[in-house]
Amino acid sequence: MSSQYPGLLIIVPLLSALLISVAGWVNKRLCFPIAVVGLSVALYASIGLLLRVLAADPALDGGVVLYRLGGWDPPWGIAYYVDRLNALVLVVVSVSALLNLIATKNDVRESFSTKIGAFYTLYILLVTGLLGITVTGDAFNLYVLLEITALTGYGLIAMGGEYRAPLASLNYVYMGTIGACFYLLGVGYLYMITGSLNMADIASILPGLYDSKVVLAAFVICMVGVWLKMGFFPLHAWLPNAYTYAPSAVSSLIAPLMTKVMIYVMIRLMLTVFTPEFTFSVLALQTSVVWLAVIAIVMGSILALGAPDVKKMLTYIIVAEVGYMVGGAWLGNRAGMTGSILHIANDALMTLCVFLAVGNVVYRVKGYGFDDLRGIFVKMPFTMIGFVAGAFSIIGVPPTCGFFSKWYLISGGIEAGHYGFVAALVFSSLINAVLFFKLIEVGYYGSEDAHHHHGTTPVSMAEAPVSMVVPLLIVAGGLIAVGLYTGDIVARIIDPVIAQTIMD
């Protein structure tokens, strides 16, 4: 049974998506329970995998769980490789997807009443794609699953209620397709020069070919493709609109997970496929990429300052956070890489937290402008507790997890002597503080203003349903719990990952 975990992780959600599609035509009430069961099994399998990987002895078999699909040995068939790095990301993806699924149940039932089967089919397929990208050890298989996540994502985003949603989605289609094509082209180059699609196999062949121009081109093309997909600064133009105009149940799924999984892919390419030796020593790109990340952080923060509403502000913060992680990974030292990997988990959780909170607000107030937040602390106190926890984590206030990853990133920057990156991180934290305290001020004191000027009656409490608030508070508690256990996570999961790839 436990040897089948990597298979179950993907197959059960896939099968449940297909069953939901049938159920949508037979009995609509079955859709949601099937979705919950599918994702619960995925969560169970991913936690099981993480425990197995943690128990495995790194000296014995590299601490890797190998699963041969179709029973074929790699490199002839497709294989899954689960090590500590992707086991961590798998748990984050399945936890976030399941919590978001439960939290958005009411919202989805009201917004997509007639097409609920199609909605949950696409939702579960999107999660299947994200899990598949994370677990796979095959460069081409990764592309196929990238297509699944992209296609389902386009559809889900385009169904946002506002009239600009289809256009935002179309923009995403163009940019996303170009990004996926670049990645595929890079994989094609790698296949041409190595004759293999298996990541571990490619990694073992590449060292003899480091001076080949084709390998260089493959690396650069893959990186640009992945950067486009994650919305790294100059290539981010599709991201804010797509994530803002998507339905709130979809924003809170895609915004936390899509960019983080793409960052995982980037780190996987840098550490496993092309070794750190190639990435940091053979290429002379390191410093320029970190400077790009600095620009991303600064510009993301400035654009967030000028954003017209809450959701768009949060999407620009994501653009800045992508800068954190790319910069941290490219600093080329242990602390930076640790911070970057830790931030994948942390940022997924805190983005989920704030987007769930905004989703609850939209559910009750029917809007996400700054004015809609007036008196929101009185109206929705529990939702706002969750929001404040997420906001503190994004700013980097100590007990929450955001502080710890930022700590590692900053110490990585200092170690590498890259003070521009350190300054950008501090600058962005200050801007985030300004942004969120502005929101908190509007939400906390705004009601009195409204009372004075318009003479409206004092707002009464109108909290979102329990099924929406409880998952949010679980995530908010998780932010603090993950923060407190940072030491364990780093020592048991992230350090061995980096040690295996022999980074100095």
Place this chain on the structure above:
Amino acid sequence: MKFLGIIVVVITGALLVYTTGDFPSWSDPASPASTHVSPHYIEKGMHETAAPNIVTAVLADYRGFDTLFETTVVFCAGVVCFFLLRIPGRSPFTECQYRHKATGITVRVKHDRKMSGSFGEFERIDTLWTPHDLIIQTACRILIPFIQLFALYVIAHGHHSPGGGFQGGVILGASIILLAISHDLRTALDRLGEKAHAILCSVGVLVYAGTGAVCMVLGFNFLDYGALARILHVDPVMARSHGILVVEVGVGLAVMAALIWIYSNVSSRGNYDEGL
């Protein structure tokens, strides 16, 4: 901004051309792509999968997991088209055209509820498609069964000759779309309705994924068709060949249904009434 775009394109293009210098030369038998993995497929494919067509063996067996998700991509496309385009509820048309079958006279009927396709000696016709094409309709009616037979051959014979689920499914779907084009959308929908499109599309992928899941239940890895030997009472290599066939049938179903589903939604702008 346009100028900046041109510069980026030129630089990217120049870099791509520059790297071609280190490419293995054209059709070089010693290139990595033809020496590393492919010899295994060519030399051992037949012994390991009993499928004479190497392409099918790689596609549906060695890398069958990729193909499962390629089929899922087609399924996804169908679901997304439905999700975005379909307008549920009654037909938006309050005025329909009917043709008297014997004389060809067209009449326009106003009504406020959905009417049946045809009644008595009158048949419903599309507003934007009035000509009466006896020759085209008859020719298509004669052709369609043969097209479908050929499609079934392409699916069933996929592991012996060029062909397979994707190609056969497309031909099957095209035969139904031909019916819709030569007659009208409602005629095609009478043969195979919307619910059938949707359910067949998921059933097709379910057949594929289900075959893999059966292997898992029998204690093998996902999609390890060798496990089917126990059910089919053949040796494991032959079981792989049969497994490929089952999977190809699933692909064919999914692709056919997805094509018709997409066509119906796009051509009728989601109202499933009047279309091309």
